[in-house]
Amino acid sequence: MTASADNLTLRCENLHRFLGQGEGRVHxxxxxxxxxxRGQVYAIVGPSGCGKSTLLYQLGLLDQPDDGRxxxxxxxxxxxxxxxxxxxxxxxxxxxxxxxxxxxxFTALENVxxxxxxxxxxxxxxxxxRARLLLDAVGLGGKTHRRPTQLSGGEQQRVAIARxxxxxxxxxxxxxxxxNLDQANSALVFDLLMRLAKENGQAIVLVTHNPDIANRCxxxxxxxxxxxx
Amino acid sequence: MLMSLACIVLGVGxxxxxxxxxxxxEEFFIKTILGTDGAIRIQDEIQATIRSMAxxxxxxGFQIAQKEGRKYVEGIQEPRLLIxxxxxxxxxxxxxxxxxxxxxxxxxxxxASAQVFGITLEEYLKVSDLxxxxxxxxxxxxxxxxxxxxxxxxxxxxxxxxxxxxxxxxTNDQNCxxxxxxxxxxxxxxxxxxxxxxxxxxxxxxxxxxxGASYIQVNVFNKDRTPEDALQMERTLNHNVTxxxxxxxxxxxxxxxxxxxxxxxxxxxxxxAGLAMFNTLAMIVMEKTKEIAILRSMGYTRHDISFIxxxxxxxxxxxxxxxxxxxxxxxxxxxxxxxxxxTGIFKTDTFVVSWSIWHYVEATVTAVIMVMVASLIPAYRxxxxxxxxxxxxxxQ
Numbered sequence: 305m306t307a308s309a310d311n312l313t314l315r316c317e318n319l320h321r322f323l324g325q326g327e328g329r330v331h332x333x334x335x336x337x338x339x340x341x342r343g344q345v346y347a348i349v350g351p352s353g354c355g356k357s358t359l360l361y362q363l364g365l366l367d368q369p370d371d372g373r374x375x376x377x378x379x380x381x382x383x384x385x386x387x388x389x390x391x392x393x394x395x396x397x398x399x400x401x402x403x404x405x406x407x408x409x410f411t412a413l414e415n416v417x418x419x420x421x422x423x424x425x426x427x428x429x430x431x432x433x434r435a436r437l438l439l440d441a442v443g444l445g446g447k448t449h450r451r452p453t454q455l456s457g458g459e460q461q462r463v464a465i466a467r468x469x470x471x472x473x474x475x476x477x478x479x480x481x482x483x484n485l486d487q488a489n490s491a492l493v494f495d496l497l498m499r500l501a502k503e504n505g506q507a508i509v510l511v512t513h514n515p516d517i518a519n520r521c522x523x524x525x526x527x528x529x530x531x532x533x
Numbered sequence: 534m535l536m537s538l539a540c541i542v543l544g545v546g547x548x549x550x551x552x553x554x555x556x557x558x559e560e561f562f563i564k565t566i567l568g569t570d571g572a573i574r575i576q577d578e579i580q581a582t583i584r585s586m587a588x589x590x591x592x593x594g595f596q597i598a599q600k601e602g603r604k605y606v607e608g609i610q611e612p613r614l615l616i617x618x619x620x621x622x623x624x625x626x627x628x629x630x631x632x633x634x635x636x637x638x639x640x641x642x643x644x645a646s647a648q649v650f651g652i653t654l655e656e657y658l659k660v661s662d663l664x665x666x667x668x669x670x671x672x673x674x675x676x677x678x679x680x681x682x683x684x685x686x687x688x689x690x691x692x693x694x695x696x697x698x699x700x701x702x703x704t705n706d707q708n709c710x711x712x713x714x715x716x717x718x719x720x721x722x723x724x725x726x727x728x729x730x731x732x733x734x735x736x737x738x739x740x741x742x743x744x745g746a747s748y749i750q751v752n753v754f755n756k757d758r759t760p761e762d763a764l765q766m767e768r769t770l771n772h773n774v775t776x777x778x779x780x781x782x783x784x785x786x787x788x789x790x791x792x793x794x795x796x797x798x799x800x801x802x803x804x805x806a807g808l809a810m811f812n813t814l815a816m817i818v819m820e821k822t823k824e825i826a827i828l829r830s831m832g833y834t835r836h837d838i839s840f841i842x843x844x845x846x847x848x849x850x851x852x853x854x855x856x857x858x859x860x861x862x863x864x865x866x867x868x869x870x871x872x873x874x875x876t877g878i879f880k881t882d883t884f885v886v887s888w889s890i891w892h893y894v895e896a897t898v899t900a901v902i903m904v905m906v907a908s909l910i911p912a913y914r915x916x917x918x919x920x921x922x923x924x925x926x927x928x929q
């Protein structure tokens with residue numbers, strides 16, 4: 305196996321996806337192929353409705369393709385059942401969305417511990433310790449016991465990043481991670497993602513409309529009408 | 534959730550109270566009838582009719598006893614032999630022969646139809662609660678007085694009889710004078726209105742029946758085993774044997790119907806609790822679709838998502854059940870102190886309640902079934918949510 309193949313963490317081939325029904329049925333992804341290697345940051349850019357987010361959800365196994373294949377760490381996942389896809393998400397993939405989707409009933413620490421609780425590979429003390437380390441890494445070490453409502457928008461998104469990294473995933477998928485933040489917080493969140501990806505050797509795929517952010521990524525893949533251009 | 538909780542508490546609590554009171558009265562009724570007429574009654578000898586059945590080859594001589602062909606010979610010819618045989622049944626605690634006859638009782642003021650029951654006192658005390666049913670006079674008077682009689686409370690009041698008064702029992706052939714040794718009260722008006730107990734020898738003389746008995750009253754150690762015992766006795770002793778469950782079938786069915794109807798009525802509260810739970814959880818599922826999607830994206834399975842919602846229902850159910858038990862126990866205790874003088878099918882001065890763990894179990898099982906069924910549907914809906922659909926709907 306070559307070094308390049310060894311670093312390949314995510315691959316898709318000829319993905320097709322239709323959304324809607326009847327006359328409203330739209331061919332959103334029209335045979336998209338994509339690869340992501342560890343330690344690289346990829347930006348998928350394009351106008352609204354071109355299929356960026358749909359592709360991201362396909363890559364994150366949140367949605368099933370109508371045709372085509374997806375490999376996560378060289379394991380074919382596109383045809384696998386819901387249980388296998390769910391397990392792969394828990395073990396290999398971290399998500400950051402435009403909206404933080406934190407659980408308002410839980411503290412920042414508990415939110416970060418949630419993926420670890422599900423994976424169950426650490427003891428409770430170790431989970432708590434790792435969650436503190438992650439929150440510390442995103443600059444929220446002093447706010448671990450605050451609830452999401454007691455944090456600012458930027459802080460909430462940083463908690464979401466810490467949560468996405470909880471199980472040390474090989475792939476981090478981010479859908480407009482800075483779309484809901486001001487410029488200062490956008491830069492902070494993006495710098496954080498870049499630093500963690502480089503430090504941990506993760507493959508990061510992010511969808512963005514922000515050209516400044518896209519230009520700072522290692523690889524930029526523009527999309528239009530359901531295909532890469 | 535609060536409404537659901539309140540309905541669970543009310544449903545469980547009231548279920549317990551209604552079952553405690555209806556079963557309480559039922560158990561008290563059973564205790565009364567067992568103390569009055571015993572657990573088993575043996576009467577009328579069976580004279581089975583043997584019918585021949587034609588076999589394919591004639592002259593086989595094959596015969597079979599058919600139930601519909603049974604005939605009964607009224608009364609018991611050899612009561613002492615039967616009583617001796619009955620003592621071989623391990624569940625039998627006592628057996629007493631009773632000679633019964635219809636006649637007229639005449640006091641100084643009035644006369645009334647009555648039934649005389651000739652008994653051997655010591656034997657009869659083993660198959661009834663007669664000793665504890667005496668309200669005036671004493672059994673000692675009766676024991677020591679060959680012409681003494683035990684008269685029912687209602688009959689004594691009707692004829693204005695008191696302990697020590699004499700009265701006449703009239704049959705077709707003779708009139709005999711007796712003295713009231715004691716007055717008893719079973720609480721069963723049918724008994725207290727008509728029954729007069731005499732010594733067996735006095736009754737034989739009065740009814741001019743030197744041998745035999747009308748029936749044998751049997752008491753048992755385990756009242757719930759009487760149907761099986763009765764069946765075995767009937768086969769062995771060749772007499773018609775009636776267990777108390779069959780004898781008092783009408784009343785027992787009435788109590789059972791009452792118990793069931795009250796259980797159904799109060800289960801409406803639990804049903805409302807279930808509906809409230811369904812409504813609440815369905816709302817939560819609608820409100821928390823994003824959270825469900827994000828949990829799914831973290832690796833939580835459909836089963837995990839269902840479990841979260843079911844767990845919420847279980848917590849509310851557990852709290853509701855515990856509070857319901859407390860409410861039920863408290864109200865049951867309070868009800869048992871309410872004065873309620875009753876006679877007719879039994880005699881009581883207060884509400885009769887039954888303390889049984891099974892009422893709590895039944896109430897809880899009813900609540901569990903209704904609430905869990907109601908929570909399964911929203912939990913299933915939550916589990917079926919596709920994370921991609923939810924997040925796409927929010928993000929785009």
